[in-house]
Amino acid sequence: MSSTSAIQLLPDAVINQIAAGEVVERPAAVLKELVENSLDAGATRIVVEITDGGRRLIRVRDDGVGMDRNNALLAIERHATSKLRELQDLDSIRTMGFRGEALAAISAVSQFTLITNRADAVAGTEILIFGGRIQDVRDAGAPPGTEISVRNLFFNVPARRKFMRTAQTEFNHARQAFLLEALANPGVAFILRADDEELYHLQPTDSLVERIRDLYGEEVTRHLRPLDFGNGIVEVGGYAGLPPFSRLDREWQVIFVNGRPAGSPVLNFAVQTAYRNVLAGGRFAPIFLRLELPQDLVDVNIHPAKKEVRFRRPTEVRDVVIEAIRMAISGPELPSARPPAFDPQPVATRPPAAIDLSPAQAPPPPAPAVKPSMPPAAPPxxxxxxxxxxxxxxxxVPEATGPxxxxxxxxxxxxxxxxxxxxxxxxxxxxxxxxxxxxxxxxxxxxxxxxxxxxxxxxxxxxxxxxxxxxxxxxxxxxxxxxxxxxxxxxxxxxxxxxxxxxxxxxxxxxxxxxxxxxxxxxxxxxxxxxxxxxxxxxxxxxxxxxxxxxxxxxxxxxxxxxxxxxxxxxxxxxxxxxxxxxxxxxxxxxxxxxxxx
CATH class of the missing domain: 3.30.1370.100 (MutL, C-terminal domain, regulatory subdomain)
Structure with missing residues (x-):
């Protein structure tokens, strides 16, 4: 074996950049990891700032417990975490993060600043990292909590940076990540600012439907029905949209497993099956589904970005979710997407309406609309x-002249x-x-x-x-x-x-x-x-x-x-x-x- 092909250990900087490829796909992944760290720190108010779709700046500030200097320095090391102590802890993990690799990976591919302080500390700590190398550690005056700023993501990995999309596309993904975290935690105040414009200012609430109304508007909320069903082991809550109210994509379909925004092929199939006979193909009703089950029945450690989970009893989970949705949306006025069977007998109570296929005059112009001073809340x-x-x-039509x-x-x-x-x-x-x-x-x-x-x-x-x-x-x-x-x-x-x-x-x-x-x-x-x-x-x-x-x-x-x-x-x-x-x-x-x- 030649010396050029000899096996050797990679430097930590290279290891972190490789790990960043799995953990940090794009700015939205950075936002998700930082917000979940804030939630694990007990934050009740989280402020997110984005510039240029997150390519130039992502900043997350919280009022959580904060860290002292020693813990702050440990937090940026690989596989350093306060959430696990031994392998068995994975079976009962309830925090959003647990691997201890996000901050190390993020700081390896950005210009990274961490400012943190505890309520009982005399001074806070500020750590500056440039491409994985610590530049400075110093005292800082800061309120209790933590603020992390990630600038110029992938500045030192040109191959990754060139694959980032336009600012608008990256912002759309970051915004969706923000919405998921805000929906999963209605009791926390969330603020989102993009390019110095405040887009969301969400007050804490005890009601999921209030948070849905704040994010998606009254129109969506009016068409939701509560989910409340379980078998003693698998419990389903949240809200399901009443057909035919729907849209062309799944943006309004959000699933939380034990409070964690996550998906699963089993859950996607269950939702699709529940709506199969009441919603036209290619349409997706809004659903905000909360699934609760014992921690040892779900594996949250199967996806690098923790976006997917696996169930120990998938058939049981599927059946409970289907039944919960069907119970929520069923009723005497539930519309059907399928045409009724043909009935050769005429309907006596409602004679068939005549269709006029002859030329007709245009109708009168539409009634003038009155511009309100405030957005109206009444239905049209x-x-x-x-x-x-x-x-x-x-x-x-010309006369027919031949065959x-x-x-x-x-x-x-x-x-x-x-x-x-x-x-x-x-x-x-x-x-x-x-x-x-x-x-x-x-x-x-x-x-x-x-x-x-x-x-x-x-x-x-x-x-x-x-x-x-x-x-x-x-x-x-x-x-x-x-x-x-x-x-x-x-x-x-x-x-x-x-x-x-x-x-x-x-x-x-x-x-x-x-x-x-x-x-x-x-x-x-x-x-x-x-x-x-x-x-x-x-x-x-x-x-x-x-x-x-x-x-x-x-x-x-x-x-x-x-x-x-x-x-x-x-x-x-x-x-x-x-x-x-x-x-x-x-x-x-x-x-x-x-x-x-x-």
Whole structure:
């Protein structure tokens, strides 16, 4: 073996930088570790400051017990901790941290300052560390507690620094880490400042739902139901969102295991299973779930950043969580995401509503919205307006002149069959039509034409609704404000990071403005540069699906004739905007082959 490949011990500086790669993924991980140290120190007030998304500065200040000089110097050594003494302690660990490696790893890849003091001490201690090397240790005047400042993260590890994302992206992750810790500890006051702007000032509270209201707003809180179920070993608390209130991602789904923000494939599966039959696919209801069980039944030491846990009885945990959620959200008015089974008998108490597919005049302009001096707390009351058919007359269709004519150029309405399908006879054979898919296609193209021509009417809201999206959602809404107004949204900024909604497009009438604006912003963020127009198309497709005739609605003959005519005048008559067939043609030749005539 050559001397260049000889095995040797790595220097401590290199070991710490390698360890930092596991513990310190990005600024959000630094924030999480520092805040959890503050919580373990008994802090009742934690102030977090971030500059440039945490790339230039992360500072955490608390009013915990603080440290004397000897303990402060030990705290920055690898595997030095006050929370464990022997291996068996891992089976009963209740503190957030326990490995004693975070501060050593963080200080190895940053310009690190620790200031700490105890209430009974004459003077505090200040330690300056530059890339893992102690530069100075001195007395400092400081209040009881600890303040840690982490500057220029990964300044001495260029390979890691170049993989950090933009300031906004890193801030989004840091903000999410802050929210998790604030939710897990409602009895602690939390303050978050970013680039000298105070974003959150959370007062301590005994109520989790109050902390949820402070962080996510009244709109989310109104749709929560308490979780309270257990089997004597596994206990579930917190709050679950009542369908159909939901969003496009899992940002509102937070799980705490014995007070620790953590996840598990078992818990994710349980939440998904509990909502499977009551929530449409791709939607995620808010849930703030607290799971309590004996410490020896959960392993918290399986993930470098302590983000995941493992259960000794996963099946038992799963079943209790599913039952807890189902009990919380069940009730006589629980909506279902699945369409009801087909009933061939007409509903006597509610005759089917007629659909008007003929040209209609535009509705009157929306009622003017009154700008309040303060954000209103009352729910919206939609202004009553005429029927939805506000679209322009369709363009005339040229006469069919040859065999390429559409299969319904000349047709005869034969009958309706089970399932709501309609049977037509044409010169080419038989046509099966799905009225719902056909109606979706007609509505979709009319709405898209109105959008492209910039003449989407709005429906006023009385009173206007105040919504407060996240900082990243706010940026997306500002960027695409003109498009949203063109789409019929009455949207305007109302103070710092909040918006006032005084009108919605008529094709979204009845939607709740808060979740709707949140979904729009999420779609704009996820789709990149072209997401605005793509979101409009997909949203209009969903709106057309909601407004199309139901599977139980039996159309009259005149309505069916109007629908066939309108479908023949669309640009893509054979497919609904959701990719489902509108008609299926069985040509005479195909029928002859099947019956052996050819």
């Amino acid at each position: 009351v939609a202004v009553v307006q005429p029927a939805l058919d506000w679209t322009p007359p369709p363009a005339p 390429a004519a559409s299969p319904w150029g000349d047709y005869r309405l034969l009958d309706r069959i089970r399932g709501g399908y309609v049977v037509l006879e044409t010169d080419e054979g038989l046509v099966l039509m799905d009225p719902r898919s056909a109606h979706e296609r007609v509505l979709y193209e009319r709405l898209m034409i109105a959008l492209e021509e910039g003449r989407v009417p709005s429906q006023g809201l009385l009173p206007p609704i105040h919504v407060q999206p996240s900082p990243t959602q706010t940026q997306a809404l500002r960027k695409h404000m003109e498009l949203l107004q063109k789409m019929g949204f009455g949207l305007a900024e109302f103070g710092s990071g909040s918006f006032l909604v005084d009108a919605l497009p008529v094709w979204l009438a009845g939607s709740e403005p808060g979740p709707l604006i949140s979904d729009i912003a999420d779609g704009l963020m996820q789709g990149g540069k072209g997401s605005a127009s793509e979101w409009a198309g997909s949203t209009i497709a969903m709106a057309a699906g909601r407004q199309a005739v139901s599977l139980q609605q039996e159309l009259t003959d005149p309505e069916l004739h109007a629908l066939v005519k309108a479908l023949s005048q669309t640009e893509m008559p054979y497919m609904s905007p959701r990719g489902k067939p509108t008609i299926i043609l069985f040509s005479t030749r195909e029928l002859n082959r099947k019956f052996g005539r050819e």
